[in-house]
Each structure stands twice: as structure tokens, then as C-alpha cells.
Amino acid sequence: MKQDTVSVTLTIALPAATVFAVLADPTxxxxxxxxxxxxxxxDRAPLTRVGQVFRMAMYHARHPDGDYRMANQVRVLDAPRAIGWAPGMExxxxGLEFGGWTxxxxxxxxxxxxxxxTLTYDWSAASGPTRERFRFPPFGPEHLPNSLRHLAEIAADR
Known part of the structure; x- marks a missing residue:
């Protein structure tokens, strides 16, 4: 893939503050x-500041351990307009090491x-060896639209 980002946009019939609150809740x-x-x-604490780290338990069949943990660092937090993080490993x-994607x-x-x-996955900062190890994006084209639909459903239930 020649591009370094993929994005998808969905209109959600809720106020931005409601949608943002769901995104700022790691649970x-x-x-x-x-x-x-x-x-x-x-880490169950709401995301409230740039630099905050929140960890997620993960599973991927192709990961050497199957189960693993990501340590995500908040890089953008402008409530209720933008939120973003860089996944990393402890x-x-x-310390934290980041792979170059957000x-x-x-x-x-x-x-x-x-x-x-708009949900954007950006791997433009991934190094050559990281790009060789992972195929970017590492998920199918349905992932981002599905994530936004899930976000809309969760926000509607709040």
C-alpha cells in the first residue's frame, strides 16, 4: 500500500461531547x-491529558504469545473535538517503545x-524494519467502519 494512513467518516446522531466521553473511557x-x-x-481511568498511558489486554493469533498487552500513550486530547493515541509496548x-502508528x-x-x-489509522512514522514485520494496515477494510458503527451504538446507549 502506497499511502501511510486510512480514514473513515461517519455521522453519529449524538452531540460531540457524548461521543467524546465514550472515546475517553478506555473501558x-x-x-x-x-x-x-x-x-x-x-487501566480504567478516563483519558484526561496528553501523555497519559493506558494499557489494554490484547489477543492476536499471530502474536508470538497470543495474549499480550499494549501500553497506549495519549498524543492528542482536545475535548470534545479530537482524541488520539500511539500504541506501544512496555x-x-x-519505559515505552512505540511502533510508529497512531x-x-x-x-x-x-x-x-x-x-x-473521522477515525484515522496512521503508520507514517513506522520504521523500515517495522513495515517489513507488519503489513500495514494489519486489518481488513471493514475494521474502521465497523469500529465507528460500534462507537455509535455504545454512545447511543449512554
């Missing part, structure tokens, strides 16, 4: 995820009761 991320890789949140010394949600209010949500 909802497993339900939002369209791949089934995200299992549950380890090192043995307690997830970002941009929310554009369309009046008081609708929000246009």
Missing part, C-alpha cells in the same frame, strides 16, 4: 474495536445533536 475500547484483538482495559526497564478520532459537531466522526 469501552474493547467493544468499539472491530477486530476482536482488544480484550479489556487494564520495556523491561519500565489512532485518532476527530469529531466535528453538526449542530447540537449530530457529530461527524
Amino acid at each position: 469501552t475500547h474493547a467493544s468499539i474495536d472491530g477486530t476482536g484483538w482488544v480484550q479489556e482495559c487494564v 520495556t523491561a526497564d519500565g 489512532w485518532r478520532y476527530d469529531l466535528a459537531p453538526l449542530g447540537e445533536s449530530e457529530t461527524e466522526v
